[in-house]
Amino acid sequence: MHGIKRKEWTKELLRQKRVQDERKIHEYRHLTEDVLNLRDEQIYSTGAFEKTSALLEKNPEFNAIWNYRRDITSNLSSELEISFWNKELAFVMLQLKKYPKVYWIWNHRLWVLEHYPTDLPKIWQTELAVVNKLLEQDARNYHGWHYRRIVVGKIENITNKSLDKEEFEYTTNKINNNISNYSAWHQRVQIVSRMFQKGEIGNQRKYIQTEISYIINAIFTDAEDQSVWFYIKWFIKNDTVFKTLGKREYVQMLRDLRENIVLINNDEIDFSGKQNIWCLKILLVLESILKENESLTESNSEAYLTQLIDTDPLRKKRYLHLLKDLK
Template sequence: MQHNVKRVNISAELKKLKLEKDQLKIKRYQELTAKLFDLRDNNTYTQDAFNETTTLLLMNPEFYTVWNYRREILSNIYKPVGANVDDYAQVLNDELQLVLQQLKKFPKCYWIWNHRRWCLFELVALHRVNWMYEFAVVSKLLELDQRNFHGWQYRRFIVENIEKESVAKDPSHEKVILLKIKLDEFDYTTTKVQSDFSNFSAWHNRGNLIPKIYKLVHEIEVPAEFKERVKLFDNPYDILIHELDMIKTGIYMSPEDTSIWSYYNWLLTDDFFTKAYSKEEYLKVLHNQLEVISEVNELEKEDNGQDNIWCLKSIIFTKTLINKQQRGEVLTDEIKSYLKILIKIDPLRKGKYEDQLRGVVGIV
């Protein structure tokens, strides 16, 4: 009994039966692979070959060569030459359903996502694509796994195409349309990070959206319906303070979470923020953050008896930014003492800290 799970002893007979079953599967897989490679080499594009690719891809969705062959078959036997597009559109939509079932099982397989994109662009050429349906699909997939970066990447791809389609329908209101869509996406990231501060993809998406929304807000006369939603984007300093306040809860709750600290580093170093206000304002922000992180680190020391690795790294990071602004010595004795502590409590990154101590590698 380990971890309250009863250990099951498999008899020699059952092991033998399982091995025989696995060997049959392996043999079938190898035979089917050889057959499909031979068919492709001979430029064979038939319904039977298409069905065989389905069988093999259900066994191994990572087999990108078979996905390529499947697309060749689709293009050669289904793609219409003339105006009759109904049958091909139906085949492509059937493909989307197959892909969706595979994504539910293998949500991090590049080749499945890639095939879905290909199907969509084929539907674009037929003027039969439904981007809003795809948006609903990826939203549902992100509910199942909200940190899947493939899903977030795909969502950005879908949103970009929704933007293009929406603007094409009403080009005279391009920037208002884009503003609404980006604000909706920004609100979506807010929901996701508030439910899980370790959602790196949500933070990343948020960071990409902020300068784009800011630019749009200052390029147009914002409609009354958006006035309240865009108040945050009056100036970069207000955005910075808002975002730092937002991640403060995450820092207190999960100071070891790398997603929060990555976003923190971006906020304090990106030109969008650092070039938008005075040196005095910047130093005030840095000193305030130093107080917050130092307090969290002290709480961690009380609980665990030692400095928190990420808090200490961020104290070093923030103090270095302060030193650079004051144009004093960057690698001070204080920072060196912190690096020596990190060498002891974080031995896996010992080499990096030693390089920083020698000044071979920068801290910021």
């Protein structure tokens, strides 16, 4: 880093580091062998449990040891007090802070919560607050978002109350903070789908109009970000959107969206001298849908594909194939 003097590795320092590394490797191998032997001998003691802690702190991706840790806990469950479960949650949280993208840590935390000696919603609501803090540190951690869906589902099952509207607002806040949050856009897809299916949207037509405005504002904010473009494609192809609006209003929505995207693409050309790849791709999708609905008055798909060949040469063969299908 700038302003920080590099450490000068002399022969002696390198020798010392090599000795330390060899010692660490030896200790790790010895501990691994010891714990695996305990597992194979089916030793379910507090001593064995502590050794799994030491090993998992060194290697949290060792899933077999997480499994053994759960076996020990299950066998000792009749002797365990609430304090044990709280300490276990604290231990897992320490690992998550250091390794937030290791599946096995998330899986173990979920298991601990599912076996926590109470069914009250308080423990799951507390967990939702924990996830909020984790996503504040890394708002795009898809492990955290997946885990959040599970926690919300648990709360909904216990309380028999839907949290879809609250979660929808949560995605809005996260997207407003960072439009590039693909995980938040993906979460939005899940929630909107459920809200439509469960009839949780009172005025669906008004909601769709508001969401389209939100989408257009998002692409004007950052037309280079791919997250919003994936969401647009899903939204305009959603069957519920078509059925709610009816063909005439649906087609008008697509035409309005197309006009805005053309405007954004022209702005990009004026600013950088280049076409916007995502604008061209979604324009192709829009023309395809309009054609399916017998509402395409003039096709520019051939021109869009030709422009994509120049703008996105890595996918040239795909565009040539699509161009061939047009003719």
